[in-house]
Amino acid sequence: MASTSDPAQITEETSEATPSELQQNSIPTISVLFASSSLSLSAISPQFSFPHSPPKKQPIYKLPTKPSSSPSFSSFSCLSLSSSVSLPPPKLTSLRPAFSPTTLIAPIPLFPRRPLDPSGGAALRRVSIVWFRCDLRLSDNECFNAANDESMSVLPVYCFDPRDYGKSSSGFDKTGPYRAKFMLGCVANLRENLRARGSDLIVRFGRPEEVLVEMAKAIGADACFAHREVSKDEVGTEERIEATMKEEGVDVKYFWGGSLFHVDDLPFGLEDMPTTYCGFQEKVKALEVRKTIDALHQLKGLPKRGDVEPGDIPSLVDLGFNQSATVAQDGKPAAYNSLVGGETEAIERLQKYSSECQAYQNKGSSTSFFGADFSCKISPWLTSGCISPRSIFHELKKATSGAFSVASKQKDRVCSSSSGAGLDWWTCELMWRDFFRFITRKYNSSKAAKPDNSPATACTGALS
Structure with missing residues (x-):
């Protein structure tokens, strides 16, 4: 062999x-x-x-x-x-580290792929920040829903801006103790609702343009979502945040959600905003109010990178108030001290008021206003964004079997405060609120065309 x-x-x-x-x-x-x-x-x-x-x-x-x-x-x-x-x-040089246990499977890319079509499922962002401002709610919140739809993880943040507290140049409180206590309740309720859905609320005391940039660096954020506001100081803060985020390569996406009508649905640009309420009402009376957006039941989790601590909600003392700031002279709590802030309380109040309106309608009553002292007393929750104007509109429209219209066919009934016939007056109040928000945004927007010098006025007899 x-x-x-x-x-x-x-x-x-x-x-x-x-x-x-x-x-x-x-x-x-x-x-x-x-x-x-x-x-x-x-x-x-x-x-x-x-x-x-x-x-x-x-x-x-x-x-x-x-x-x-x-x-x-x-x-x-x-x-x-x-x-x-x-x-x-x-x-x-062409090899990449493999994250898969078998080499037959393509390795996971280090960065998400972003196709040209942002609506595609592969266009998800890795991490996004949601900056809560005057929109302390989960229902009918287009900004928060969009962040959850477009991101793999979301970091909700609320900042107690020190510029909103303390004394003004005139010696008055920029934020009074009762409003501050109410806002603390709103933030606490928002955190509870987020935690119940698998998320959390990061609370910080500091300037948003500084806090948000630090958060973006810590977690490697791709985008920052927020609702636009209208006042001069708020618009200035938005511009500073856009500038600092741009340096870090973070996209800033703003939404509109604080009015009855959406700014994109207006039949005119903000630079052509009518300076009188009657002119505004005449142009928007044919508009349809958008439907509300349901709150998400399950939210995206917090980003794992950065180990960001949720933080404690400050107390009145932390905001610069005394312990006895909300106590009356007789030693008893003041009347306004009993208001409970938050979306949960706002929804309960609206539903109670809606049931009362429906009961009066079934009795054939022609009373214009219902509720305690002929008012729903929901303004504090509406101002802080615990509930949206669209939610109020559609809830009352449902309670009145669709008889709740955007604008009355009789023009004088809408523009005159003495003509509160039925629930149409509620529409008038919400439209007045829209008018002032849009006109404020018109004169405070740096991107808008230079407006005329004519002052914003109301119709004769509108505010008697």
């Missing part, structure tokens, strides 16, 4: 083999060959691997017709044959 280490003997025996025998014996040996090649190349790159089937252009190796009984044949021949294979060296 010839030695298996003799190459000439291997070639001679192979030449005498029939094609069928060669085919039967080549398959298992080639498999071993590729296994040994794969092991030798794995030292170069953990991601390099051979496919399950051999390439089309594979060199033909001359193998023995009969397997040898020597135990050293397979190991020696594999080593000699694998070393004779000529393969191009892999390009190390």
Whole structure:
């Protein structure tokens, strides 16, 4: 028996083999060959691997017709044959670290892919910040819903801006103790509602343009979502945040959600905003009020990077007030101290008021106002954004069987405060609120065209 280490003997025996025998014996040996090649190349790159089937252009190796009984044949021949294979060296610069346990699966990219179509499912952002301002609610909150739809994780943030507290140049409180206590309740309720849905609220005391940038750096945020506001100071804060976020490569997306009518639905641009309420009412009376947006039941979790602490909600003392700031002179709590802030309380009040309106309507009463002292007393919650004007409109419209219209057909009934016929007066109040928000935004928007010098006035007799 010839030695298996003799190459000439291997070639001679192979030449005498029939094609069928060669085919039967080549398959298992080639498999071993590729296994040994794969092991030798794995030292170069953990991601390099051979496919399950051999390439089309594979060199033909001359193998023995009969397997040898020597135990050293397979190991020696594999080593000699694998070393004779000529393969191009892999390009190390093109290799990426593999996150998958098997190299047959494509590795996860380090950064999310962003196609040209932002509506695609692959356009999800990794981390987004939602900056809560005067929109301390989850229902009918387009900004918060959009952030959850477009992101893999969301960080809700609320900032107690020190510029909103303390004394003004005139010596008055910028924020009184009763309003401050109410806002603390609104923020606390928002945190409870977020935690009940799998998220949380990050609370900080500081300037938003500083706090939000630090948060974005810590968690590697891709975008910041927020609702636009209208006053001069608020618009200035928005511009500073856009400037600082742009330096960090973070997109800032603003939404509109504090009015009955959406700013994009107005039949005119803000630079052409009428300066009288009657002119405004005449142009928008044919508009439809958008439907409300339901609150999400399950929210995206907080980002794992950064280990951001939720933070404590400050007390009145932390905001610069005395312990006795909300106590009357007789030592008893003041009347306004009993108001409970938050979206939960706002929804309960609206539903109670709506039921009362429906009961009066079923009795055929023509009373214009219902509720305690002929008022729903929901203004504090509406101002802080615990409930939206659209939610109020649609809830009362449902309670009155659709008789609640956007604007009365009789023009004088809408523009005159003495003509509160039925629930149409509620629409008038919400439209007045829209008028002042839009006109304020018109004169405080740096991007809008230079407005005329005519002052914003009301119709004759509108405010008697």
